[in-house]
Amino acid sequence: MTSRPLRKLGFLTIGLFDGDDPRPGHESTxxxxxLGEELGFDSAWLRHRHLQYGISSPIAVLAAASQRTSRIELGTAVIPLGWENPLRLAEDLATVDVLSGGRINPGVSVGPPMNWDSVKEPLYPDTADAEDFSYRRVERLLSFVRGEQVTDLSGAQGVVEVFSSRVEPHSPGLGARMWYGGASLRSAQWAGEHGMNFLTSSVVKAEEAEDFAEIQLSHVRTFRKHHPAGEQARVSQGLVVIPTDSASAGQKAKYSAYVEKRTPRTREPQGPARMLFSPDLLGSSAEIADRLQAHAAYREIDEVAFALPFSFEHADYVQILTDIATHLGPALGWRPAT
Known part of the structure; x- marks a missing residue:
């Protein structure tokens, strides 16, 4: 089977910063x-990090990005809903979507917050044992974003106050741009059944096999099997790619060391959850394109959000993004947006 021509090209970044001087890191992001918009990328995505030196409030950063760009779509991959109140998050998402002209693509996931035993007291001091971290939390968010009734409170009260029974502002197209970030068959099926888009990354759960591409392919097919749109349902793949076409000798050495350090974890499932990591794709754009076109899951998608390595310098990201846009993307059949 041949690959579909790549229709949408995006990238994902964690947005690292110095804890003693956080502004430069945010400005770099x-x-x-x-730069991604100038190079013709279709989308830019931010990861979500709490109590770390990575962006903790991607929606706030995307609000700023929406005022510095005019075309590129802006996404989150992903917001862990265990940290969020779905109603308040829906208000923030809709507000930024309105400000951006309808360019926000929120990606979310569920489950208890990372390091739950350490963060539950400051995060939910009175309700930790009562919090529901199941898919129900996503269902609530979808309901709010899609404009369904929240309360029976509506109309004028007194001289000034006017209330709405739904979350305001309401951005009509936002509901169709909600993504679920999943790494298991159950998540893929649930996202499809609930009409969401599906984000699949460089990490999957080794449930039915131990070959990464085979597992990821099963997730893509399961999602589309259960989605009302079937084969037209949107899936985005997020592997780590590091093209070296224009990299200096020093950059190539740094990139190789980075990949070598991360490679051992890709050889077998990790931990009790049996999480399997995809190898990073390092080399010329022609070499990376060949590896992608041989990748069973990649052959069935036409959207990507390639993940940038987390610990590189700004100049490295400029080089990598430029090579992706000018060499790798075209080699995969993609054409830059205008």
Missing amino acids: LEVIK
Whole structure:
């Protein structure tokens, strides 16, 4: 089977910063997003990090990015809903979507927050044992974003106050741009059944096999099997790619060391959850394109959000993004947006 021509090309970044001087790191992320638009990328995505030196409030950063760009779509991959109140998050998402002109693509996931035993007291001091971290949390968010009734409170009260029974502002197209980030068959099926888009990344759960591409392919097919749109349902793949076409000798050495350090974890499932990591794709754009076109899951998708390595410098991201846009994307059949 041959690959579909790549229709949408995006990238994903964690947005690292110095804890003693956080502004330059955030500014670098905004500059990278602006560069992505100039290079013709279709989308830019932010990861979500709490109590770390990575972006903790991607919606706030995307609000800023929306005012420095005019075309590129802006996504989150992903917001862990265990940290969020779905109603308040729906208000923030809709507000930024309105400000961006309908360009926000929120990706979410469920489950208890990472390091739950350490964070539950400061995060939910009175309700930790009562919090529901199941798919129900996503269902609530979808209901709010899609404009369904929240309360029976509506109309004028007194002289000034006017209330709405739904979350405001309401952005009509946002509901169709909600993504679920899943790594298991159950998540793929649930996302399909609930009409969401599906984000599949460089990590999957080794449930039925131990070959990464085979597992990821089963997730893509399961999602589409259960989605009302079937084969037209949107799936985005997020592997780590590091093209070296224009990299300096020093950059190539750094990139090789980075990949070598991460490779051992890709050889077998990790931990009790049996999480399996995809190898990073390092080399010329022609070499990476060949590996992608041989990848069973990649052959069935036409959207990607390639993940940028987490610990590189701004100049490295400029080189990588430029090579992706000018060499790798075209080699995969993609054409830059105008």
